[in-house]
Each structure stands twice: as C-alpha cells, then as structure tokens.
Amino acid sequence: MAVGEASFPAMPVIEGLRLGTARAGIKQPSHRDLVVIEIPDGARVAGTFTRNAFCAAPVIVAKEHLAICSVRGQGPRYLVINTGNANAGTGEIGLRDARATCAELARLAGTHAEAVLPFSTGVIGEPLPMERLLAGLPAALQGLDDGPVGWHEAGEGILTTDTRPKGASVIVPLGDDSVTINGIAKGSGMIKPDMATMLAFVATDAAVEQSLLDALLRETVDRTFNCITVDSDTSTNDACMLIATGRGAEVASEEAVRGFRDGLQRVMTELAQAIIRDAEGATKFVTLQVEGAVSRREALDVAFTVAHSPLVKTALYASDANWGRILAAIGRAPVEAFDVSRVIIDLGEVRLVEAGGRAPGYTEEAGSAVMGREEICIRIDLGRGGQAATVWTSDLSHDYVSINADYRS
Amino acid sequence: MAVGEASFPAMPVIEGLRLGTARAGIKQPSHRDLVVIEIPDGARVAGTFTRNAFCAAPVIVAKEHLAICSVRGQGPRYLVINTGNANAGTGEIGLRDARATCAELARLAGTHAEAVLPFSTGVIGEPLPMERLLAGLPAALQGLDDGPVGWHEAGEGILTTDTRPKGASVIVPLGDDSVTINGIAKGSGMIKPDMATMLAFVATDAAVEQSLLDALLRETVDRTFNCITVDSDTSTNDACMLIATGRGAEVASEEAVRGFRDGLQRVMTELAQAIIRDAEGATKFVTLQVEGAVSRREALDVAFTVAHSPLVKTALYASDANWGRILAAIGRAPVEAFDVSRVIIDLGEVRLVEAGGRAPGYTEEAGSAVMGREEICIRIDLGRGGQAATVWTSDLSHDYVSINADYRS
Numbered sequence: 010m011a012v013g014e015a016s017f018p019a020m021p022v023i024e025g026l027r028l029g030t031a032r033a034g035i036k037q038p039s040h041r042d043l044v045v046i047e048i049p050d051g052a053r054v055a056g057t058f059t060r061n062a063f064c065a066a067p068v069i070v071a072k073e074h075l076a077i078c079s080v081r082g083q084g085p086r087y088l089v090i091n092t093g094n095a096n097a098g099t100g101e102i103g104l105r106d107a108r109a110t111c112a113e114l115a116r117l118a119g120t121h122a123e124a125v126l127p128f129s130t131g132v133i134g135e136p137l138p139m140e141r142l143l144a145g146l147p148a149a150l151q152g153l154d155d156g157p158v159g160w161h162e163a164g165e166g167i168l169t170t171d172t173r174p175k176g177a178s179v180i181v182p183l184g185d186d187s188v189t190i191n192g193i194a195k196g197s198g199m200i201k202p203d204m205a206t207m208l209a210f211v212a213t214d215a216a217v218e219q220s221l222l223d224a225l226l227r228e229t230v231d232r233t234f235n236c237i238t239v240d241s242d243t244s245t246n247d248a249c250m251l252i253a254t255g256r257g258a259e260v261a262s263e264e265a266v267r268g269f270r271d272g273l274q275r276v277m278t279e280l281a282q283a284i285i286r287d288a289e290g291a292t293k294f295v296t297l298q299v300e301g302a303v304s305r306r307e308a309l310d311v312a313f314t315v316a317h318s319p320l321v322k323t324a325l326y327a328s329d330a331n332w333g334r335i336l337a338a339i340g341r342a343p344v345e346a347f348d349v350s351r352v353i354i355d356l357g358e359v360r361l362v363e364a365g366g367r368a369p370g371y372t373e374e375a376g377s378a379v380m381g382r383e384e385i386c387i388r389i390d391l392g393r394g395g396q397a398a399t400v401w402t403s404d405l406s407h408d409y410v411s412i413n414a415d416y417r418s
Numbered sequence: 419m420a421v422g423e424a425s426f427p428a429m430p431v432i433e434g435l436r437l438g439t440a441r442a443g444i445k446q447p448s449h450r451d452l453v454v455i456e457i458p459d460g461a462r463v464a465g466t467f468t469r470n471a472f473c474a475a476p477v478i479v480a481k482e483h484l485a486i487c488s489v490r491g492q493g494p495r496y497l498v499i500n501t502g503n504a505n506a507g508t509g510e511i512g513l514r515d516a517r518a519t520c521a522e523l524a525r526l527a528g529t530h531a532e533a534v535l536p537f538s539t540g541v542i543g544e545p546l547p548m549e550r551l552l553a554g555l556p557a558a559l560q561g562l563d564d565g566p567v568g569w570h571e572a573g574e575g576i577l578t579t580d581t582r583p584k585g586a587s588v589i590v591p592l593g594d595d596s597v598t599i600n601g602i603a604k605g606s607g608m609i610k611p612d613m614a615t616m617l618a619f620v621a622t623d624a625a626v627e628q629s630l631l632d633a634l635l636r637e638t639v640d641r642t643f644n645c646i647t648v649d650s651d652t653s654t655n656d657a658c659m660l661i662a663t664g665r666g667a668e669v670a671s672e673e674a675v676r677g678f679r680d681g682l683q684r685v686m687t688e689l690a691q692a693i694i695r696d697a698e699g700a701t702k703f704v705t706l707q708v709e710g711a712v713s714r715r716e717a718l719d720v721a722f723t724v725a726h727s728p729l730v731k732t733a734l735y736a737s738d739a740n741w742g743r744i745l746a747a748i749g750r751a752p753v754e755a756f757d758v759s760r761v762i763i764d765l766g767e768v769r770l771v772e773a774g775g776r777a778p779g780y781t782e783e784a785g786s787a788v789m790g791r792e793e794i795c796i797r798i799d800l801g802r803g804g805q806a807a808t809v810w811t812s813d814l815s816h817d818y819v820s821i822n823a824d825y826r827s
C-alpha cells in the first residue's frame with residue numbers, strides 16, 4: 010500500500026557522475042539489488058550516518074574510508090550499495106565482507122579500496138552472500154550511465170520493502186548560471202532517522218567548499234529526514250550522502266548559498282515525504298505542525314510523541330477524529346510546566362480542541378470529513394512560545410502488522 | 419484475545435470495607451459500570467495518579483479531596499468509579515460533573531462531598547451522562563458487600579476493553595497475627611503508566627502509618643504498574659489507590675514492614691501482569707529483563723525502548739526470533755558511550771546474541787521453539803554495571819489494530 014500517485018522524475022545529467030546496477034541475486038533473482046555510483050575526480054562528498062549504537066559494518070567502513078579520503082585530500086570515487094542484506098549484527102565477518110567489497114570494486118575500477126564507500130540495506134543478522142555480490146560488480150560497472158535511465162535504475166536498485174522508487178530533482182538558478190540537484194532515497198519501515206534516513210544519495214554539479222557542504226547536509230537532514238517517522242525504529246544502516254562534483258557553478262556568495270540551500274531542502278523534503286507516502290502499510294500521509302513551543306526541541310518532542318502513538322496512528326487508519334487520543338499523547342510529551350488550557354488543535358481547517366477540551370463549534374461530521382482524506386494536517390499550538398517544528402508520519406494499519414509479522418525483514 | 423487462563427480469586431473479607439456495583443447504562447445496558455467502595459472510619463488511604471498533563475477531571479477532584487481529607491485528619495470514606503466514560507478533555511463541565519457525583523453520593527451516604535473520591539475510565543472527550551450516573555448510585559449503595567461477590571463484581575464493574583476482571587490477594591503472616599491484602603485493577607490499552615496504571619484499588623486491614631503507606635505505595639507502583647507497557651500511551655485517568663483500614667495487625671516493626679512490602683509487591687505485580695496478559699490483541703506475555711546497566715534508569719530506558727518497538731512487537735506476534743530487531747532497538751536506546759560488543763541477549767534458555775552479533779551456537783530452530791511459546795522472557799545483559807530492571811509487555815497483533823481502529827475507545 011502507498012499514499013497517492015508517485016512518478017520518478019527524468020533526472021538531468023550531472024556531468025561526470027554515473028550510476029550502474031546489476032541483478033546479483035542478493036534480494037530476489039528478478040530484482041536489481043546492486044548499485045554502483047561513480048563520482049568524478051575532484052568532487053566533494055559529505056555524509057551523515059545512523060546514531061544507532063549497533064551501526065552496521067558498512068556504516069563503520071564508510072565512515073573510516075570517508076575520513077581517510079579527507080586526510081588524503083582526495084574525495085571518494087565510488088559508492089557501492091546492495092539491498093537484500095543489511096550486513097548488520099554480523100560482527101568481524103561483516104567488517105571483513107564490507108572491506109572486501111570495496112577492495113574488489115577498487116581492483117576492477119583501478120582505484121584504492123579507501124576511495125570506495127559501502128552501503129547495505131535489508132535483513133539484519135545474515136552474512137553477506139559475498140560470492141554473488143562480487144560476481145555482480147562487473148555488470149554494474151559496465152552499465153554505468155549518467156542519464157535518466159541510470160538514475161531510475163539506481164533508484165530501483167536500493168529498494169527493500171518499498172513499493173516504488175523515490176527520486177527528486179531541482180535546477181537552482183544562480184545568477185546567469187544554474188546548478189542541478191538530483192536525489193534518490195529508499196525506506197519504508199524501521200524509519201525514525203537520527204542523523205539520516207536509511208540510504209539517500211543526493212548529487213549536484215555545484216562547486217561547494219567541503220565545510221559548507223558538510224554544514225548544509227547536516228542542517229537539511231535535520232529538517233527533512235530527521236523529521237519523518239514510520240514506527241519510531243531507527244535503523245542500523247541509515248546514511249545520507251551528498252556529492253558535489255564541482256563542475257558546475259560555484260556556491261559561495263551569500264545569495265548563491267541561500268538558493269542552493271533552498272534547492273537542497275526541496276529535494277530532500279520531497280525524498281523524505283516520499284518515504285512516508287510509501288511507509289509500510291500506509292493509507293494516510295500525515296503532517297504534524299507543532300507551533301507555540303518554547304524551543305524547537307520541545308516542538309519536535311510533542312510532534313514525535315503524537316506521531317509515535319499507536320492509538321493516534323490506529324485512529325488515523327480508521328479515519329476516526331479521535332481528538333482525545335491526540336490530546337492524551339500531547340499530555341504525556343516531555344514538556345515542563347505544561348498549561349494544557351492554552352493548547353489549540355486544528356485538524357485541517359477544522360478546530361478540534363481549545364482550552365483543554367473540545368472546541369465549542371466542533372462537530373463529528375466536520376472532523377470525519379477531514380480524517381477521511383489521504384493527506385491530513387494536524388496543527389498543534391502549545392501557546393507557550395514562538396518556536397515550531399514539522400514532522401511527517403503515516404498511520405498504523407493491518408498491513409503494517411502483516412508486512413512485519415508475515416515476512417522476515 | 420488474552421494470554422493464558424485467568425481466574426478471579428475468592429477474596430477474603432477486609433472488615434469494614436464494602437463494595438457495591440450498579441448497571442447505570444453508561445457503558446452498555448448489560449454491563450456493571452458503576453462501583454462504590456465504602457471505606458471504614460479511621461482507615462488511611464494513599465494514592466498515585468497519572469502524570470499526563472491532560473489529566474482527567476476526576477483525577478483533579480480526587481487529588482483535591484484527598485488533600486482536604488489530609489488537612490482535616492479524616493480519611494476518605496467512599497470511592498466512586500464509573501466505566502464507559504473517562505470524563506477527560508471535558509474542561510469546566512467535567513470538573514462540575516465529577517464534583518456533583520461526589521456531592522450526590524455524600525448526600526445519600528450521609529457524609530461530606532470531600533470524603534468521596536471520583537474515578538472514571540472509558541471514552542475521552544464526551545460529557546458524563548450525569549442523569550444515568552446519579553440514578554445508579556442508590557443501587558450501588560444498597561448492594562454494598564464485604565465478601566468475595568462484592569470484590570468480584572467490583573472487579574467487573576471497572577473494566578473497559580478488558581476481556582476479564584483482574585484480582586489478586588495475599589495473606590501476610592506478621593508474627594502470630596496476619597494481614598490481608600486484596601486488589602483489583604483494570605487496563606488493556608493506553609497502557610504505559612507513569613506513577614500508576616489506569617485504575618487499581620488495593621485494600622488491607624493492616625494498620626500502617628500514613629507516611630509509610632504513601633512511601634510503600636510509591637515504591638511498589640514504581641516496580642509493578644510503572645513497569646508495564648502495552649502501547650507506550652499513558653492514560654489521562656491513571657490512578658492507584660491503597661486503603662489500609664487499620665483494624666488488623668500493626669505494620670510498624672522492621673520485620674512487619676518487610677513482610678507487608680513483599681505482600682504488596684506480590685499483589686500489585688500480579689495485577690500489573692494481569693493487565694499485560696489481557697492487553698488489547700495480545701497473543702504473547704513478554705518479560706524483558708535488562709541487567710548489567712549503570713543505573714536502574716538506564717536499564718528501564720533500554721527495556722522500554724525494546725518494549726515499545728513496533729518491529730520487535732510484530733516479530734513477537736509472528737513468533738519470529740528476529741534478534742536483529744531487538745539489537746536495533748537496544749542500539750537506539752538513550753545510553754551514553756554504549757559498547758555494543760559487550761551486549762548479551764538470551765531468549766528464554768537460548769543465547770541469541772553476544773559480542774555484537776549472533777551467538778556462535780545459535781540456530782533458528784532453537785530460537786523459534788522459544789518464540790512459539792505464549793510466555794517469553796528476553797534477557798538483555800548490557801555488560802556495563804550492576805543495575806537491573808524488569809518490564810512486562812505484549813505483542814502487536816492484527817487484533818490490536820482492529821480493536822483500536824474499528825471502535826471508538
């Protein structure tokens with residue numbers, strides 16, 4: 010199940026950046042499950058990774074290799090991504106396998122193993138099927154393509170329980186020039202990113218200083234991928250990579266940074282929202298806007314408490330305007346000296362709650378009309394301050410239980 | 419659905435304490451939905467209440483009346499409990515209705531309104547049907563009974579989505595004498611108590627000083643009702659009351675306090691576990707033992723993170739020994755400087771994880787054999803210190819979604 014229609018955009022070429030895929034038989038024989046992204050020489054790469062203490066072997070190796078590239082002053086040249094197996098909870102064997110994958114790709118492509126960053130997604134706790142994975146690498150390299158087909162097939166090659174590939178692209182005008190930002194992402198369950206979501210790859214032809222690139226990625230991830238949740242479960246394999254080839258216009262002036270930041274925010278918001286629209290079992294796409302908070306942290310705490318409440322999520326699934334459950338969830342959020350009589354809750358254009366109780370003009374009919382929609386906005390004003398935050402989430406359906414109870418994922 | 423068989427014990431008489439019920443038509447016509455508990459003169463009463471900022475009107479009034487009783491030096495004489503309507507999120511009207519209920523019961527019973535404590539449970543956000551509620555009070559008073567029938571019917575009269583009444587009783591020997599502790603509780607969903615669970619009433623004939631009674635209740639609630647979770651949703655109406663009539667043996671010596679504390683712990687553990695066994699949609703009763711923590715808080719944080727993980731809960735429902743999901747949940751718990759290579763996870767008698775990966779001798783067959791059981795113990799050793807905590811929880815089933823999506827509760 011998924012919310013709304015989704016089409017994969019025809020991605021413009023980012024010169025020098027190519028993507029190739031293979032069917033290595035790691036996931037199912039008919040699926041693309043191996044992706045190689047070739048990065049041109051001179052590009053800069055920023056990355057954010059899961060904060061889960063049990064982070065997967067490829068996350069450890071990718072961070073190590075990125076640090077080595079930084080010391081050497083030469084950016085990474087290849088990303089290699091497999092789906093079907095997360096190489097997580099695999100101890101020493103997992104580290105050895107991730108390093109061996111990088112070494113083999115480096116040998117085939119004529120570069121150093123440390124110039125390759127590995128990423129994996131899929132089932133936790135099984136060793137990587139190394140023979141099949143390594144055997145798939147030549148095909149992925151031979152298929153390297155810089156056009157829309159390369160991007161689309163790579164978008165498909167990183168999926169797990171997702172029902173559709175997720176891509177987004179913008180062209181940002183910079184004075185007389187312009188830069189392109191393309192991105193792909195995957196994720197459908199085990200989604201409550203903390204630093205990044207389960208695999209997103211964004212690339213641009215812009216020329217951006219490394220420290221600025223790092224800062225922009227961190228800032229944008231915090232307002233996009235870190236603001237979505239399906240089920241409160243942070244993955245062991247989360248990673249978001251931002252590649253700037255530097256072959257296009259320079260992003261340095263204040264105005265250029267502003268334009269680039271906006272473009273990046275648009276691409277990453279679209280990818281983050283695409284993950285929620287395709288969340289496991291989702292029938293609703295829900296925007297939680299919390300306003301009037303003392304701090305952004307407080308606004309996020311309230312938004313996530315509501316977004317994680319199984320009772321709110323099942324009411325959303327049932328299209329039941331059960332504002333009592335929303336109110337109960339807000340009430341248990343970690344907010345100091347909370348005066349509940351100032352809270353206002355709007356469901357779409359309908360006022361649900363004010364002064365700690367049902368709003369005077371509220372009718373079940375009006376509430377049900379909004380709850381019946383596929384896209385629902387819940388606005389919560391805490392009446393305490395001037396800070397706000399927005400979080401996107403999905404509902405909790407029978408299909409979520411089926412997907413996670415019937416299959417090993 | 420519910421886990422295992424459950425029988426309601428034949429409760430011994432606690433002299434002077436009587437319970438009466440009525441079918442007032444608040445829930446469904448055929449259900450007992452109104453309960454009055456009469457407390458003898460001279461008894462001491464301790465209470466803990468929800469910490470949800472949106473606490474219900476009866477919680478506010480019960481706390482006020484308990485404080486007034488304390489100032490006057492006269493304990494409360496009546497508890498009045500209705501199910502079918504929580505009188506929560508009802509603003510000023512809710513407070514007026516809760517006070518009017520106390521006033522009417524006081525008038526009928528010849529006492530002060532402040533000597534009556536009100537409790538409500540059921541749907542949030544609807545006004546109490548006052549006419550029917552008040553009309554039911556005389557029948558509840560006429561039916562007051564101090565025997566097993568009174569306790570059993572009161573146990574039934576406080577239920578909401580529960581499938582069965584929950585009672586526990588122990589007799590604690592104190593030297594040549596003994597005291598009785600009886601308790602009833604309700605709760606099945608919206609269960610993640612914070613100070614107390616959704617309505618538990620425990621009574622004893624013991625003579626216990628007020629400050630000791632307060633301390634024993636707080637301490638025991640923290641290790642029983644505050645250690646269960648169905649769905650992480652803290653109710654707006656949680657309350658746990660402990661009544662000591664003082665007509666039996668005195669609990670004052672160190673030995674007597676120890677014996678009484680153990681008895682209280684047994685009764686309240688049994689009631690807390692009964693709530694989990696009857697959790698909405700539950701097919702599994704799960705004990706999470708976290709050991710080797712730096713602090714009890716840390717052990718509780720890890721235990722609750724695992725207990726709230728929808729992916730762990732659906733794996734439990736599926737009887738799937740998906741240790742990767744347990745490991746991923748532990749990894750996102752708020753633990754400082756977490757060395758995951760020291761973590762050990764046992765599933766019943768089977769070692770699942772050690773050194774950050776699957777235990778060498780582990781087989782899927784052995785794991786599945788344990789996961790197939792109705793009662794499952796997951797032991798997690800963090801290898802960091804000497805503190806521990808135990809939390810009880812249930813699985814996440816199709817029926818949980820049905821119960822909370824198909825019906826307004």
